[in-house]
Amino acid sequence: MEARAYWTEAPGRGVLRAERLEPPGPGEALVRATLSAVSRGTELLVHRGGVPPSVAARMRAPFQVGDLPGPVKYGYLSVGVVEAGEAEWVGRRVFCLHPHQDRYVVPVTALTELPDDVPDRRGVLLGTLETAVNALWDARPLYGDRVSVVGGGMVGLCVTALLGRMPLERLELVDPDPARRALAAGLGAHGVSPEEASEDRDLVLHASASAAGLRRAIELLGDEGEVVELSWYGDEAVTLDLGGAFHARRLSVRASQVSTLSPHRAARRDAAGRRALAVRAAADPALDALLAGPTRFEDLPGLMTRLADGAPGACHLVTYAP
Secondary structure (H helix, E strand, O other): OEEEEEEEEEOOEEEEEEEEOOOOOOOEEEEEEEEEEEOHHHHHHHHHOOOOHHHOOOOOOOOOEEOOOOOEEOOOOEEEEEEEEOHHHOOOEEEEOOOOEOEEEEEHHHEEEOOOOOOHHHHOOHHHHHHHHHHHHHHOOOOOOEEEEEOOOHHHHHHHHHHOOOOOOEEEEEOOOHHHHOOOHHHOOEEEOOOOOOOOEEEEEEOOOOHHHHHHHHHOEEEEEEEEEOOOOOOOOOOOOOOOHHHHOOOEEEEOOOOOOOOOOOOOOOHHHHHHHHHHHOOOHHHHHHEEEEEEHHHHHHHHHHHHOOOOOOEEEEEOOO
16 A cells, blocks of 8 residues: 655755555554645744754654655645545544555544534644643733733634633734734724734733744743743743843733643643643634645645745645545
8 A cells, every 4th residue: 555745855945645554453444544634833944944953853753754954754634534444444434643654554543533513624733732732831820811812823822712702801902914914803803003002911922933923921920920921932942031021010921832731730731631621712703714725735845935935824634535
């Protein structure tokens, strides 16, 4: 059996490669992909060769093949149908943290079944929604808080969507792009430019992956407020001015990263429970506004180049021929 997969051969150059698949064994399933999605943050860093060697091993995707900077098969937002393998899984629609590939064999323990109220197009968001759930566990917003999300990319929009269901005093999505700001209303937030953003915030979640965004996030905090940092900068250096009011106002910046369960929930929750919450969140039709495309799998190498050059779209879908 033969499959085709997307590989980053070298920084800035992606290709489709054919590879042989072995039939599924005990405890395994053969999945036929229907959709995958490009994670613009990490995947574009991989495409550009921007992952520092010091963290390349830590940043391995679950079914990655090869090593960064390349050649490497990288990605983790795939939805498909089980075609063979463990009998009770055959015919189920599933999500898997797998690279872009038209067919693949994985352990059934790596699969998450999609319920009827989560279509394939929203199923690809499960990985990012799980990141958003973990971020809110880290951030711990309270009733009536004034909260801002800085950065309206895929992660920032998913975080905004979850926060939009909470009883906050005011939720703002801060982004310089009017098109991204326009998505805020459908997610229960107010879209504002960095210059218009409200200050004296109780909590700011930062997801712009830019030093300017992080600096603005800190400026928006009220006394003793906290920025929860969701961006990953790769090999880009970030400079902050932590003198002046930063210490006097007792401000905080802390990291949130999905590979580790939030310490505020780790004693009572596990990764499976966190994924189940992401599945429930994906039932919200408002999330369709995040989706762009689709682009055919055959055209994925060109799409990656266009996205790296700034083509719009928070979450770009990749479709596979039946």
